[in-house]
Amino acid sequence: MQQEPVTIIATRLIRYTHLLDLRASCYAAIEAQRKIIEHDGQTSSHSLSLHSLQQQAQQIESELTELGSVDFRQDLIKLDSAAKVVLSLETQFGEAIDRDEEIGGGDAVDSITDLLLGQGRPTLEVLGLREAPFWKAAAEFGYRVHRGHEVDGAELEGKYWWSLYREDWVEVETSESVFDSYEAAWQNAMCALASELKSECPES
Structure with a gap:
């Protein structure tokens, strides 16, 4: 049985938790609005407010139904396990992978890189367990070091x-200089990105 990517598990849990919070707030607001109506009497504005809140509650319930059954405890256990594995691998191999060094052959590098970059790191960033690297915007734009x-x-x-x-370029652009460290190269890439974005969106 194929395991779910941890990014999907994290996204599901975050969405599920958010919807539960929204539902609780919505029903609390509905109850408060009903008490206002009991105290002030039925008015057009009170009725409209109550109807709007009830529609919001129905929408939230519908989204929870579409999300399906969520085993919160099992998902958290999976994420905790994944986080420990990723952090362990990153401690052992992260720096070498970032620097394109070979570790036990290409297949090993590819599989570890996929786990760290494709699943682990983004998930840990979403969960607040790892800060995104300062060069994230450049990497997402297409820069590689x-x-x-x-x-x-x-x-x-x-x-x-x-x-x-x-995609629409004929040639690959490279930095004019070489750098002594991985971080310095990314720092320069971030500067290049700023110039690239400025040229794409010139000031009017």
Whole structure:
């Protein structure tokens, strides 16, 4: 049986919790409005307010029904387990993966990278267990940072640079300089992103 991605579990729990909070607030507001009507009497504005709140409650109930049965405890257990695995893997392999270093062959790197970048890190960010990296916006825009190896020549070995490719581009853009650290390359990529966005949206 295929396991659910932790991102789906996290999204479901967050949505479920949000809907429960909304439902509780909505029913509390309905009860308060009914007490107002009992005290002040039935008026057009009071009736409209009550009707609007009741419609909101129906919409929330409908969304909860569409969400289906949620086993809150089991989902939390799965997330807790996933968080521990991801944090453990990140401690062991995160820096090396970020720097494109090989760990036990390509397949191992691909599988760990998928878990960390594709599922684990975004989930931990959503849950507040891990801060998003400062270069997240650049990465989402399409920037990638590379580390030079021996085959790249003496000038690039051990250095870092960024590249950017967009779907409608003919060539890949690369940084004009190389950098001594992974973070420095991303910092420069963020500056390049700011310039890129400014050129796409010139001031009127």
